[in-house]
Amino acid sequence: MTGLWNRLDIWARRLIPAGLSVVLVLVTVIPFPIPGYGAIVPMLALASVFFWAIHHPGLLPPVVVFAIGLLQDILTGALIGSGAVVLLLAYGVVVSQRIFFRNKSFLVVWLGFMFVAAGAGAAGWLLAVGFSGRLIAADAALFQVVVTIAVYPLLTWILHGVHRLLPQEA
């Protein structure tokens, strides 16, 4: 009995990175009754994927990243697949630089995130322009990137707390 509970417990904990990312997607689309919230909502899923790609990529495999991006696209009404591709690209970049990011000070990681967020914003904009065939003003995307970067320290702090709950593995 205890063995079963133990295993269930471990499984539940293993689902945390994916589950939390889904929750963050929901948070980004909930119509908070704050005027203009929709215009400034940060890319929380990107921050989450960035974090877990460094600390626990095993619990957030590419398929899950893809599914999270797809969910985000569907709920926000964005071009379906665009968010998924952007998340996957960011994930790929971060996982390949994972060794570099580990053991680095928070400032270095944050700087890394700035690049990733800017790249994600640019990639999202390029996809939107490419598929709509029209030049879309980039100011809103730029603003979103800035907000995302600004929110990252707070989110990291929360995610670090959650990270301690996870079963340790390489």
Place this chain on the structure above:
Amino acid sequence: MEYRRPGLIERLAVPLRGMGQRLVLVSLVVVGFGFMFLANSNAVFVERLRTGVADVAAPILEVVLHPVEAVDRGIGHARELIALRSENARLRQEVRRLRAWQGTAHRLAAENEAFRAMLNYGGPERIGYLTARVIADGRGPFVKSVLVGAGARAGAAKGQAAVAGGVLVGRVTAAGARTARVLLLTDLNSRIPVIVEETRSRAILAGDNSARPRLQFVAENSELKIGQRIVTSGHAGVLPPGLPVGRVSAVAGGLIRVEPFADLARLEYLQIVKFAPLGAPGAVPDGTGSGNRRK
């Protein structure tokens, strides 16, 4: 924080696993692009996936919305209490002003009734409203749309107008069983046939992701002035004519911008207009010889 050095097996296993993962990643990116191409060509599969997932997510979003709404209501109550006195004074003034309007409205309604009787007009179009809550907000940098918690089961269908407080917000672009997506009139892909209320000249209101959509295809000789009201023309068939849309806010060098009446930054509930235009099958009992029926 301390990290232990990876052992021999890990050192061998990680690159191998890495290669497999990279392959998965690349193929998923390809799949993602496939989705985008399909979505761009309005494939049925993508549409189904979209509405299906939204339908599944809707109950979850509605549950999450409860506490958010409760807090908002609390804040709203507190704010109302604080502003009670000034609000009261403002309302008194408004009542006085509106009373005058009420008289005018009554007079015009009677006059309209009389004119209709004279013209043997076929009667008003059938309009039904469906109130729905906004459950997901998709106002990202590239799209301006919202997901509402009422779908085809409640009577929502693609093309219908969505209003909030009586003014146009956008139109339904997809309806699942329990959810519908409303494309706001500021979205890049939003095109709404409108007329200038005063001059009755036609135009198309085209969104460009900015807060104030543009007025396109305006007749050459129509003189537009700032402040003129823009309403729906009803020419597309599913949008009822005469819905207030916005006010002309800028006319400069052929670029005409319209400030929407609707507060698109804060949408909580909106109404989907179920509209059956005159002459639509089953809309109005036939037999009244109405001259303005269009084929």
